[in-house]
Amino acid sequence: MAWLKIVVGAGVLAVLVILKVGWSLYKKRHIFEFAKNFNGFRFYPIFGNFWQLSNIGYSDFFDAVRVLARKLGLPLNFWYGHSYIHVTDDAEAIKVILNHPDSLDKASFYNIVKVIFDDCLLVYKAEDWKVRRKFFSKSFNQPLLNSYVHYFYRNSNVLVDVLHNDYEDLFSVFGHYTFDTFCDIYVGKSYNLQTDPNNRLIEELDAVQKYIGESSVVAVTFGFPLDLKGLVTNGWSTISLLNQLRKLSFSMIDFRREELQKEPVVGSQLSFLDAMISRGDLFHPSIMSKELLVFLLAATDTTGNALTFIFTLLGMHPEIQQKVYEEVITEIGRDAPIETDHLPKLKYTERVISESMRLLPPVPMVARYLNKDIQIGDKTFPKGANVIVYTLALHRNSKYWPNPKKFDPDRFLPEEIAKRPPSCYIPFSGGPRNCIGKLYAMMSMKVVVANVIRNFRISSKYRSVDEMEMRGLITMRTKDDIDCHFSPRK
């Protein structure tokens, strides 16, 4: 009789699976209709586009989107498991998606980030996110940000010393600057990554990202964030690294708490970390730790990679580099300390930074989940769709950017900006769920560009951005070491 039980059990299970799949397909009927309007692969139950994706050859999630976009053209569709993904570089669609109250949730594949970092500002569901974002936004007011300029300057002086010596990897050099500055400002002490060549924290953080990237290959293919091979080979080191990071964040919080007891800070002077510490009733230490880590990671790689790209592009364009140099010497001088009042005067420098982030956006894509149908032009984007806003492609879309691969900072002259839809330029994402650290990042990058350019001539062998092969999941960087050199000015 045991075999009968097994047969009946298996039969019941099969019926349940068929019903579940059938119900899932029935609920998606409006998505199938919508998908017919765009390039992409046909949907296959359970497997989604497993076979098609396996055949195109890609190394991480970003790569999969890039390869598909090149092969099929944009906008396009694909399926991972039963999740529908729509990829777009259309400014009109992007404006609506990033601003609509029904698409504030992050796309389902952000769960890969959740598996690693748990819930936090970057991935909260909309309702929780709104409350937290309102709380943290108060700490990014302009007067408080202005008070950070001397930290940017102090740490950029250390960076200048580092660039005078040998270093291994430029992304790490700038990553170390952003990490040290962040801790100097928010924790109240420097971790001296810039001056400690044995400290591998940034490289390890990059390894975590790489792991997420590799896991995402399986996630893209099967539709869930599990990479057994990766878990066996890299999983343990990733878990132990995350534990180290957690310990580090707890020690930062303890240190800062003690500092605040000695020297209290109040009102609009409270940074996001001080604000969390002062509201211990709202923030359990484990929540504080997650939020701190996410801010730290969101600030470090992004700004570090952006700086690496800015200097490489300046190295490729000596005439533009000369104009930045002349502006810095005129507005600040050869040796004067860089102060808050100098920053608004660096107008050409700002255009260079903006143009660099257009051509090489540090975050190549962001994605949202549609909680309801959303009308965009003559199409109804269906509830349940995951929409990837493909920033890199948008920023190089010739519909908005003539001669898109040309590095031309004058695209950001006010009269040129006025000619374009604002949503065709979104290095910090857009709408209410954009980057909270946007102004902080712009100020930090201006200080670094000014201080480095008055000390060094920069060169690079690249003739076109096409020569740089990119990789990335959350942030983008070159697959190999980047070619960019700093020679001291006499």
Ligand code: HEM
């Ligand atoms: C050049 C530097 C930076 C770039 C290009 C950048 C870009 C972005 C982008 C595109 C997003 C949206 C991500 C998504 O929707 O998946 C984002 C979110 C975020 N960024 Fe930045 N970021 C930069 C620097 C910073 C800095 C310096 C900080 C902190 C001081 C920061 C903190 C955050 C946080 C906390 C979020 C999540 C915001 C939310 O969901 O409400 N970022 N950033």
